[in-house]
Amino acid sequence: MSATTSIEQTERERAAFAAVELARHPARPRALQVISRAFTDFTEQRGDRLFGDDRAVVGGPAKLDGTWVMVIGQEKGVDAMSRALHNFGMPHPEGYRKQQRLMRSAEKFGLPVICLIDTPAAHPGVGAEERGQAWAIAESLTVTLQLRVPVISAVLSEGGSGGALALGLGDRVLAWENAVYTVAPPETCAAILYRDAGQRARAALAMKPGVDTAHALGMVDELVAEPYPGAHAHPDIAIAALAGALVRNLDELARIDINTLLAERMERYRRAGG
């Protein structure tokens, strides 16, 4: 860092990174908690039918407010063991291929899709690359863009990189207000921009990771309020607020003709990001 860095600058960087840390708070509700408390009759389907089962992505049919939907979520885990099991919410290609398979089932049976996003990034690893991580994400994007049922995406806590966007092309995109949604985790951003992952706070300040930025740029439609001081302190209230927003948006989307909805989805993402 340059010698001219002022204390004020350091304070601002610290505040920016504190927002990232809040979004990563281990007690924030995870996808499976949201599914178990806001949905009923969740029937998990596993595997991509190609290579394996990626536990970083969970999904299957469930009822939301009495209506069957397909819910697909990125699960980070809640303790040391489940975090390892779910690979900290970092999907392999199998996770995205499971997502595509479930989306196609949803389309076939006319179920709206709800995607719950919570990942720092797609898994960076040898196996993931060998099996086409980039290919899998690219396919998730084209599958979602053409899916003939309504899609709602919700950023729960952390939406990082193409690994999050793969579940993010909803007709409506919601986010809990303390979530972050970024092109890459601040550590990766710092490694690219400053060639030093340690400067993550500096990168966090520069990249404006809060979902309010994504909201201002039209990538997120609706910020869902969290009880003070955040969803980690009162998960049930936060989940109830999210469920309410999901139900309301689902009702609105159900009234739109599917061809109109698809045309609007294409138009929206054709203009995405200005």
Next chain:
Amino acid sequence: MITRPGSLPHPGPRLQRTTSADTVACPGCGRRYVGDRYERGLRVCASCGLHARVPAALRAEQIADRGTLDVVPMALPDRDPLQFDDGVPYPQRVAEARAGTGSDEVFTVARAAVGDVATVLACMDFGFMGGSLGSAAGEAFAQACELAVAERRALIAVCTSGGARMQEGIASLAQMARCSAGTVQVAAASLPYITVLADPCFGGVTASFATQGDVIIAEPGARIGFAGGRVIEQATHDRLPDGFQTAEFLLAHGMVDMVVDRRALRSVLVRLLSAYGSATR
């Protein structure tokens, strides 16, 4: 279309001849080439086979039938959604890249005939901020897709990029969606979309339009992937296998259709367009 005998029936590119006695060295083995010999060899070393980087405009020239290249001028937005400043303000970095490369942005988009088939060429320039995908690049690619659909042309994208443009943050991530919306339209029109992956090709470019082609061609030795090798080593402490993320490695893993020497690329494109180009005008 008219078929003519011979393996390369259409007049290929005629690159600018120079009489200069200056020499160019292959960045791989150091072999020196006099005058324009290196350019005429498409920047492929005759000794070691290294495929050196090619700027976008030159790449379009290498692919197009002689005399058919028509670069499409584009009005692209200059955006700085984050007012990004990492010591140098982002608009200044863009201005420097423009001065350094002589191009407006990452993409050069052109109409061209390739083997008499009408195409749109969308070529990326790694020299322009590492070929990074910002909103101007995303808009250029989306317009290239729309041009292909409107004029019923095949789309050929030459992809080389480090990935997202970090300076545009989340707006850069959105470009993956924008470019995908473009390729979906091309596919819906039954127009062929061929991607050529050149060294290096990573991140959000590989994870969107670069791998959405009907045919994916990789150049020999090109490094292609989602996360870079250094990031993977740091994150997982895995030892990277030999040849990891090279074109040949991906061919062996079933991720690309073929690895094609640049000197044969045009003839392969001509054949593919002949096979798949029936919906072009």
